[in-house]
Amino acid sequence: MCLSVPMRVTEIDGDQGRADIGGVSRNVDLRFLEDVGIGDYIIVHAGFALQKLDPREAEETLALFREMLEIDETSR
Amino acid sequence: MKHLDEYRDAGLCRRLSAEIDRVAGGREITLMEVCGTHTMAVFRYGLKDLLPENINLLSGPGCPVCVTPNEYLDRAVAYCRQEETWVVTFGDMLRVPGSRSSLIRERGAGGRVRLVYSPADALELARQMPGQQVVFLGIGFETTSPLAAAVLADARRDKVRNFFVLAGNKVLPPALRALVDDRQLGLQGLICPGHVSAVTGADIYRFLARDHGIACVISGFEPADILQSILMLVSQIVEERPRVENQYRRVVPDEGNPRARELLEEVFQPRESSWRGLGTIPDSGLTIRQAYREHDAESALPVKIAPPVEPSGCICGLILRGRRRPVDCALFAGACTPEHPVGACMVSSEGTCAAQYRYRRHETI
Numbered sequence: 001m002c003l004s005v006p007m008r009v010t011e012i013d014g015d016q017g018r019a020d021i022g023g024v025s026r027n028v029d030l031r032f033l034e035d036v037g038i039g040d041y042i043i044v045h046a047g048f049a050l051q052k053l054d055p056r057e058a059e060e061t062l063a064l065f066r067e068m069l070e071i072d073e074t075s076r
Numbered sequence: 077m078k079h080l081d082e083y084r085d086a087g088l089c090r091r092l093s094a095e096i097d098r099v100a101g102g103r104e105i106t107l108m109e110v111c112g113t114h115t116m117a118v119f120r121y122g123l124k125d126l127l128p129e130n131i132n133l134l135s136g137p138g139c140p141v142c143v144t145p146n147e148y149l150d151r152a153v154a155y156c157r158q159e160e161t162w163v164v165t166f167g168d169m170l171r172v173p174g175s176r177s178s179l180i181r182e183r184g185a186g187g188r189v190r191l192v193y194s195p196a197d198a199l200e201l202a203r204q205m206p207g208q209q210v211v212f213l214g215i216g217f218e219t220t221s222p223l224a225a226a227v228l229a230d231a232r233r234d235k236v237r238n239f240f241v242l243a244g245n246k247v248l249p250p251a252l253r254a255l256v257d258d259r260q261l262g263l264q265g266l267i268c269p270g271h272v273s274a275v276t277g278a279d280i281y282r283f284l285a286r287d288h289g290i291a292c293v294i295s296g297f298e299p300a301d302i303l304q305s306i307l308m309l310v311s312q313i314v315e316e317r318p319r320v321e322n323q324y325r326r327v328v329p330d331e332g333n334p335r336a337r338e339l340l341e342e343v344f345q346p347r348e349s350s351w352r353g354l355g356t357i358p359d360s361g362l363t364i365r366q367a368y369r370e371h372d373a374e375s376a377l378p379v380k381i382a383p384p385v386e387p388s389g390c391i392c393g394l395i396l397r398g399r400r401r402p403v404d405c406a407l408f409a410g411a412c413t414p415e416h417p418v419g420a421c422m423v424s425s426e427g428t429c430a431a432q433y434r435y436r437r438h439e440t441i
Contacts, residue, residue: 047194
């Protein structure tokens with residue numbers, strides 16, 4: 001039930017907006033976010049944005065994953 | 077979404093699993109996830125098969141639909157039988173059997189039941205049908221409840237007097253306390269629900285680490301996220317340093333979402349609540365505050381219901397506590413299937429029984 005999906009913001013009008021994922025566009029209520037801009041990735045749950053996705057943190061997680069794979073390859 | 081493949085990379089998952097095995101060093105370790113979306117991912121990607129045998133991963137009461145007691149469903153059924161009253165809900169609730177009927181059965185028999193994607197759609201229905209009473213089923217944890225709070229605030233502001241919420245909303249920490257107090261489970265670590273945490277932040281888990289010595293990691297939902305979280309938990313347990321860590325930093329800031337919490341507290345207040353499987357737990361549910369009472373279905377739309385009845389032979393309660401597995405139930409995959417569910421864990425796609433049936437029916441893992 002807590003399923004939430006990352007979507008990209010395409011329109012903002014006050015605390016309402018639109019966002020899309022894979023070509024599907026939906027109305028999104030943005031009232032829970034402090035500042036959000038066009039092009040930001042947001043986490044949407046049942047029509048409401050709960051958080052902005054932090055691209056720097058996402059990159060750090062991926063970097064950690066890549067590092068893990070490299071250790072594996074060099075230790076073989 | 078960019079990089080999704082990387083979070084699902086099979087080589088990376090094998091590597092994480094080998095590292096979990098190495099760090100655990102053969103120790104018996106019991107972990108639990110308490111989020112229906114994690115339950116689904118664990119079964120869908122076969123993560124239990126990737127873990128060494130000494131890591132015991134349990135599924136807990138993480139599906140709000142599954143822990144909703146029959147009495148609540150019976151009330152929803154009673155509403156949809158009333159003249160000029162519509163029951164509006166998320167799709168997961170439609171097929172859950174109550175004591176004597178379900179909403180899908182009622183709809184087939186002419187009951188007024190509508191499905192929505194968002195609570196905002198439920199309020200919109202009420203605006204479009206001013207002569208009808210619209211009752212939205214308020215089910216969900218901290219992730220979903222702020223949304224119900226938002227539409228209640230809008231309904232009050234715009235004087236949408238025919239809009240009501242039947243509050244069955246629940247909060248996680250008191251239920252987590254009940255689980256860690258259950259010594260029979262011997263729980264050592266918790267995979268904390270990422271999207272509940274997106275609202276609550278990390279602080280709600282601190283008492284688990286501090287007072288109960290439980291390792292806690294807030295986790296994302298991709299296979300590599302979950303395996304990395306398990307690795308972090310195993311490391312905490314081996315080092316004997318239980319604390320709250322956050323693997324899902326790309327979505328969950330430590331402080332969560334203060335705006336969502338503020339609105340939640342403005343509209344709802346804690347109350348005792350009954351959980352399927354866990355029983356009645358103080359302060360584990362939410363009720364609508366006095367200022368919003370005219371939209372509270374419970375007080376504004378009184379209805380008589382017969383005493384609730386539980387199905388015989390169903391062990392959903394024990395499964396929700398992590399005490400039994402779906403394959404331990406005599407009804408599993410025989411009398412109880414997703415097409416003809418007996419218990420709630422088989423109905424909701426996020427239920428442990430439904431996830432096991434869909435992805436791993438023939439295994440006795």
